[in-house]
Amino acid sequence: MSIRGKAFVAGIYEHPCRGAANKTLAQLHAEIAKGAIDDAGLSMGDVDAYFCAGDAPGLGPLNMIEYLGLQNVRHMDSTETGGSSYLVHVNHAAQAIAAGHCNIALITLAGRPLADAKEGKSGGFHNTEAPDFPFEAPFGANVANMYAMCAKRHMHEFGTTSEQLAWIKVAASHHAQYNENARLRNIVTVDEVLASPMIADPLHRLDCCVITDGGGGLVVVSEAVARGLRRPLVKVLGAGEAPKHLSAGRVDLTFSGARWSGPKAFEEAGVTAKDIKYASIYDSFTITVLETIEDLGFCEKGAGGRFVSDGNLISGVGRLPFNTDGGGLCNNHPGNRGGMTKVIEAVRQVRGVAHPRVQVPDCDIALAHGTGGLLGSRMGSATLILGNQDA
Amino acid sequence: MSNLNEIKRRVVTNVENKPFWEAAGQGRLMVGFCNACGENHYYPRSICPICYSTDTELKETSGLGQIYSFSVTRQADPPHIIAYVTLNEGVTMLTNIVDCDAGTLRIGQRVRVHFVEAEDGCAIPMFSPL
Numbered sequence: 298m299s300i301r302g303k304a305f306v307a308g309i310y311e312h313p314c315r316g317a318a319n320k321t322l323a324q325l326h327a328e329i330a331k332g333a334i335d336d337a338g339l340s341m342g343d344v345d346a347y348f349c350a351g352d353a354p355g356l357g358p359l360n361m362i363e364y365l366g367l368q369n370v371r372h373m374d375s376t377e378t379g380g381s382s383y384l385v386h387v388n389h390a391a392q393a394i395a396a397g398h399c400n401i402a403l404i405t406l407a408g409r410p411l412a413d414a415k416e417g418k419s420g421g422f423h424n425t426e427a428p429d430f431p432f433e434a435p436f437g438a439n440v441a442n443m444y445a446m447c448a449k450r451h452m453h454e455f456g457t458t459s460e461q462l463a464w465i466k467v468a469a470s471h472h473a474q475y476n477e478n479a480r481l482r483n484i485v486t487v488d489e490v491l492a493s494p495m496i497a498d499p500l501h502r503l504d505c506c507v508i509t510d511g512g513g514g515l516v517v518v519s520e521a522v523a524r525g526l527r528r529p530l531v532k533v534l535g536a537g538e539a540p541k542h543l544s545a546g547r548v549d550l551t552f553s554g555a556r557w558s559g560p561k562a563f564e565e566a567g568v569t570a571k572d573i574k575y576a577s578i579y580d581s582f583t584i585t586v587l588e589t590i591e592d593l594g595f596c597e598k599g600a601g602g603r604f605v606s607d608g609n610l611i612s613g614v615g616r617l618p619f620n621t622d623g624g625g626l627c628n629n630h631p632g633n634r635g636g637m638t639k640v641i642e643a644v645r646q647v648r649g650v651a652h653p654r655v656q657v658p659d660c661d662i663a664l665a666h667g668t669g670g671l672l673g674s675r676m677g678s679a680t681l682i683l684g685n686q687d688a
Numbered sequence: 689m690s691n692l693n694e695i696k697r698r699v700v701t702n703v704e705n706k707p708f709w710e711a712a713g714q715g716r717l718m719v720g721f722c723n724a725c726g727e728n729h730y731y732p733r734s735i736c737p738i739c740y741s742t743d744t745e746l747k748e749t750s751g752l753g754q755i756y757s758f759s760v761t762r763q764a765d766p767p768h769i770i771a772y773v774t775l776n777e778g779v780t781m782l783t784n785i786v787d788c789d790a791g792t793l794r795i796g797q798r799v800r801v802h803f804v805e806a807e808d809g810c811a812i813p814m815f816s817p818l
Contacts, residue, residue: 431700431709432731435812436784437761442770445759453757453795497770498760545737546719546730546779548772550757674782 378677379669408632473623
């Protein structure tokens with residue numbers, strides 16, 4: 298069963314905070330829920346489906362549905378694929394709506410890694426019971442060095458350079474200057490990226506996303522509900538999700554799960570990469586963007602370095618405007634999970650309400666992509682294609 | 689960042705992976721091997737992740753391989769080097785490169801296993817350039 302045209306994103310909300318020392322995790326989720334429902338022009342009592350991932354406290358939906366006081370939920374989902382969870386949630390919400398299980402689905406993400414660190418709470422997603430943990434933790438595997446090895450291998454096989462990776466951050470910074478909530482609003486140059494401290498060779502500090510508290514929410518509704526709301530219609534055209542892992546030791550770090558989630562989403566949407574006017578691309582690190590752009594077919598495998606150079610990702614300048622909110626590299630990466638904000642900015646673009654300096658003209662079809670987990674080991678990839686009412 | 693050199697001394701063993709770590713403690717690097725399909729796998733599992741046979745065992749490797757990729761973190765002292773090494777037996781494993789000049793390492797470089805002592809009698813399979 299195709300979800301094409303069966304569901305619409307009616308509400309979005311990005312929490313404006315970037316530090317949340319004075320709020321609890323549940324409180325953030327609730328502020329976000331209210332913000333997204335208000336944006337949709339609905340009320341909390343209308344919600345009949347609730348989605349959250351591993352960032353939610355306790356048993357996720359059970360604790361949060363109670364905290365939020367929801368009384369009419371008949372469908373719930375706590376799918377956890379790391380930072381891409383919320384793109385998967387949109388897909389699953391659209392499937393549930395298409396199957397008639399619900400009409401108004403609320404999805405929330407919140408996190409407070411900065412506040413948690415100050416309070417001495419341990420962060421990270423490592424579970425010592427995970428079967429891979431004993432074979433990775435003893436070697437000091439961490440987020441930065443696991444992505445760095447992907448960049449190093451990509452450079453080795455395809456001649457990709459640090460300068461090319463830096464262009465991804467430069468483009469994000471050009472967009473972030475217009476976002477008053479962005480964590481980093483200053484424009485940076487390629488030279489400044491290269492001059493920033495080396496974190497895990499070949500990734501510099503400015504190849505890495507920001508760490509922020511906050512979160513975001515979405516409301517996904519049926520067509521009947523959407524048409525009754527006086528909001529721009531943002532249609533779910535297609536979605537794909539795919540795990541990628543180390544394949545029992547047959548390791549290839551030069552591509553992501555987008556190689557499989559992308560074609561599925563394009564096929565369902567009935568469009569190709571050439572039709573995409575705007576793309577939100579998960580940007581935990583610059584290398585994440587580069588590999589994903591290749592895997593989604595915006596250029597050939599190995600040509601990503603040349604593709605992203607010279608401002609090709611800057612709105613109004615290049616061929617593929619990306620992350621016009623500043624992305625995870627500059628704006629926001631709430632709870633170390635960047636998927637939610639990817640969907641939110643794609644919806645803004647299709648609505649035509651992104652900042653005027655970065656809004657893509659006639660943005661009828663947009664793509665959002667998430668990469669949860671680690672590019673250097675196991676990841677959950679999710680691609681979502683959205684369109685306006687004519688798409 | 690300095691704790692990168694401390695965290696790697698700890699191994700979480702369990703009933704499934706204990707034979708691998710016991711062999712490591714004796715200076716032997718093992719991979720998973722399936723008697724049904726004849727394929728190696730890493731990390732070792734009790735059920736073959738390729739054909740799902742339960743007829744699996746550990747097989748000793750040559751301890752030789754080449755660097756598939758690596759990353760140097762210089763904030764650690766000595767510099768911490770994480771790597772994927774492809775063993776001569778065909779599977780690629782996460783590890784560290786030690787006893788080397790971080791500045792001259794390259795992908796494709798030949799390496800040999802070098803066991804580093806850890807807590808509880810365990811030893812951790814790291815690699816050094818040949």
